[in-house]
Amino acid sequence: MCGIVGYVGPRVATPLLIEGLKRLEYRGYDSAGVAIMNGRGVETRKAAGKISTLETIVNGSPVAGTLGIAHTRWATHGAPTTGNAHPHSDCKGHIAVVHNGIIENATALRHWLADNGHTFTSETDTEVLAHLIEASFEGNLEDAVIEALHMVHGTYGIAVISSLDRDKIVVARKGSPLIIGLGDQEYYVASDVSAILEHTRQVVYLDDGDLAVIERTGYRVLDLDAHEMTRAVSQVDWDLDQIERGGFDHFMLKEIFEQPQTIENTMRGRLLEADGTAKLAGLNVTNEELLEIDNIIITACGTSWHSALIGEHMLEEMTRIPVEVEYASEFRYRNPIVTSRTLCIVISQSGETADTLAAMREAKRRGARAIGLVNVVGSTIARESDGGVYLHAGPEIGVASTKAFTSQVVALALLTLRMGRLRALSSVRGAEIIEALHALPGQIREILDRAAEIEQLAEQYIESHNFLYLGRGYNFPVALEGALKLKEISYIHAEGYPAAEMKHGPIALIDSQMPVVFIAPHDSVFDKVVSNVQEVKARGGRVIALTSRDEPQLAGLIDHEIRIPQTIDMLTPVLAAVPLQLLAYYIAVKRGCNVDQPRNLAKSVTVE
Numbered sequence: 001m002c003g004i005v006g007y008v009g010p011r012v013a014t015p016l017l018i019e020g021l022k023r024l025e026y027r028g029y030d031s032a033g034v035a036i037m038n039g040r041g042v043e044t045r046k047a048a049g050k051i052s053t054l055e056t057i058v059n060g061s062p063v064a065g066t067l068g069i070a071h072t073r074w075a076t077h078g079a080p081t082t083g084n085a086h087p088h089s090d091c092k093g094h095i096a097v098v099h100n101g102i103i104e105n106a107t108a109l110r111h112w113l114a115d116n117g118h119t120f121t122s123e124t125d126t127e128v129l130a131h132l133i134e135a136s137f138e139g140n141l142e143d144a145v146i147e148a149l150h151m152v153h154g155t156y157g158i159a160v161i162s163s164l165d166r167d168k169i170v171v172a173r174k175g176s177p178l179i180i181g182l183g184d185q186e187y188y189v190a191s192d193v194s195a196i197l198e199h200t201r202q203v204v205y206l207d208d209g210d211l212a213v214i215e216r217t218g219y220r221v222l223d224l225d226a227h228e229m230t231r232a233v234s235q236v237d238w239d240l241d242q243i244e245r246g247g248f249d250h251f252m253l254k255e256i257f258e259q260p261q262t263i264e265n266t267m268r269g270r271l272l273e274a275d276g277t278a279k280l281a282g283l284n285v286t287n288e289e290l291l292e293i294d295n296i297i298i299t300a301c302g303t304s305w306h307s308a309l310i311g312e313h314m315l316e317e318m319t320r321i322p323v324e325v326e327y328a329s330e331f332r333y334r335n336p337i338v339t340s341r342t343l344c345i346v347i348s349q350s351g352e353t354a355d356t357l358a359a360m361r362e363a364k365r366r367g368a369r370a371i372g373l374v375n376v377v378g379s380t381i382a383r384e385s386d387g388g389v390y391l392h393a394g395p396e397i398g399v400a401s402t403k404a405f406t407s408q409v410v411a412l413a414l415l416t417l418r419m420g421r422l423r424a425l426s427s428v429r430g431a432e433i434i435e436a437l438h439a440l441p442g443q444i445r446e447i448l449d450r451a452a453e454i455e456q457l458a459e460q461y462i463e464s465h466n467f468l469y470l471g472r473g474y475n476f477p478v479a480l481e482g483a484l485k486l487k488e489i490s491y492i493h494a495e496g497y498p499a500a501e502m503k504h505g506p507i508a509l510i511d512s513q514m515p516v517v518f519i520a521p522h523d524s525v526f527d528k529v530v531s532n533v534q535e536v537k538a539r540g541g542r543v544i545a546l547t548s549r550d551e552p553q554l555a556g557l558i559d560h561e562i563r564i565p566q567t568i569d570m571l572t573p574v575l576a577a578v579p580l581q582l583l584a585y586y587i588a589v590k591r592g593c594n595v596d597q598p599r600n601l602a603k604s605v606t607v608e
């Protein structure tokens with residue numbers, strides 16, 4: 001979604017805001033703008049396209065001032081044009097607003113405001129906010145913002161400045177993340193920590209319904225009835241080089257190569273070898289409460305939904321508790337069966353995905369206990385869940401999720417150990433799983449050492465128009481994930497399917513132009529996969545197979561082989577995902593695609 005940054009302090013604001021926007025570009029990158037209090041009033045610069053375009057404009061006509069707000073956009077209402085770029089202003093240009101979210105009743109408000117003499121210059125829902133604040137203004141900015149927000153339905157993270165009440169930034173959130181950064185004699189506001197990490201690690205996470213007034217001398221947090229609120233100051237444990245590319249061509253490639261370390265981080269201090277179980281301190285649930293659970297719902301979106309499917313397999317196999325996996329966007333509007341004995345596992349890298357957050361709130365409203373598997377510390381899902389497991393995979397900047405996926409699968413394996421050992425899982429089996437977990441980082445390094453082979457292979461498929469990914473059991477979700485990675489960064493149409501499902505339709509797609517990727521490690525369903533490979537080969541398909549050892553049965557049936565190390569069935573997805581991430585990456589790069597910021601996508605989708 002969009003990214004917001006704000007600054008008030010002794011330094012010239014514009015360069016700080018532009019740098020902050022660059023760090024948030026992965027949130028949205030179709031247009032950008034800044035509004036600065038220049039001593040006379042509010043001065044704005046906006047541009048369609050990348051932040052570099054805005055930077056050129058600002059360098060060409062600099063804006064002086066030590067207080068300002070800025071925005072990078074992911075269009076929802078109105079095309080990505082300069083006119084629709086934020087900040088948006090009121091009729092007289094006294095007020096500037098930047099917004100992340102959707103104003104659902106914008107059309108009705110726009111009509112009402114127009115009937116009352118306001119003129120609009122953009123197609124956006126956001127501009128309504130600037131005019132509502134103008135209509136409510138009686139000398140104090142935060143009072144006007146509060147009154148305006150009482151008329152608004154929808155989601156927002158906003159920052160507002162006004163030449164009529166100069167030396168302050170007013171921010172508010174409902175549904176979209178916002179933090180305040182506490183610097184030395186200066187303050188920042190931002191959609192996430194990466195925008196301000198080079199200036200401070202002291203942050204205040206705002207909750208839904210919070211409004212804050214940031215001035216040169218300090219900040220106040222209020223609710224929407226103007227009552228003072230207290231919010232904790234947190235210390236961010238990420239450091240700057242984690243959000244730099246570190247010599248890699250792209251964040252996505254860097255994050256793929258970080259996986260041996262990030263998986264180590266996800267497991268660190270959590271494996272109890274002696275008992276064959278896992279220690280998950282943040283779960284905040286007792287054994288008795290876990291034993292009360294008689295059904296599990298896992299809900300998520302996108303790549304996180306794929307790891308949920310793997311979690312379903314693991315948990316059902318090791319705990320014998322029935323598990324349902326739900327698309328969060330469907331779950332929140334369905335009348336699901338949820339009881340007080342339901343455990344709702346919510347998976348989200350960003351911890352801010354609107355549909356996933358809403359699905360969690362709905363499950364809790366119906367009595368479920370909600371635990372979050374989240375990567376971003378302090379994110380809304382993390383703070384609102386009853387407990388959870390942080391992935392500790394570090395910041396994931398590339399829009400295509402990679403290291404978060406493998407860490408999610410590992411975190412689900414830890415949860416499976418924790419819950420399984422209370423039920424059907426023996427300590428011996430638990431110990432076997434732990435041994436296999438410990439081997440993963442080294443095994444991933446083996447795969448990464450052969451990245452060049454996958455790059456060569458990619459060369460042969462850059463002209464492809466379609467791809468089919470097939471897997472069975474634990475690796476059907478990996479087929480879905482492999483297809484998603486290729487789709488979202490190379491724009492090649494790709495589908496993932498359970499290998500046996502192919503005969504019921506997709507096999508009609510097979511011809512000599514159709515590359516088919518089989519995830520075929522030597523696991524309990526390998527023999528079944530062999531027959532599916534034969535079906536594809538019989539129709540002339542081009543077969544790429546991920547194998548874990550020499551397979552005489554596949555001789556003459558596959559065009560290209562990618563070898564992954566052998567591991568236990570439930571962990572093969574971790575190893576199989578890595579070459580598929582690399583294959584998608586190299587194909588996209590060779591097609592000249594912007595892999596870190598693919599078209600039409602954003603890193604965390606904070607609107608439904």
Ligand code: AGP
Pocket residue numbers: 301302303304347348349350351352353356399400401402488602603604605
């Ligand atoms: C994956 O590469 C995509 N970026 C997207 O599908 C993502 O997984 C989805 O938006 C969910 O995000 P979350 O894990 O931050 O909730």
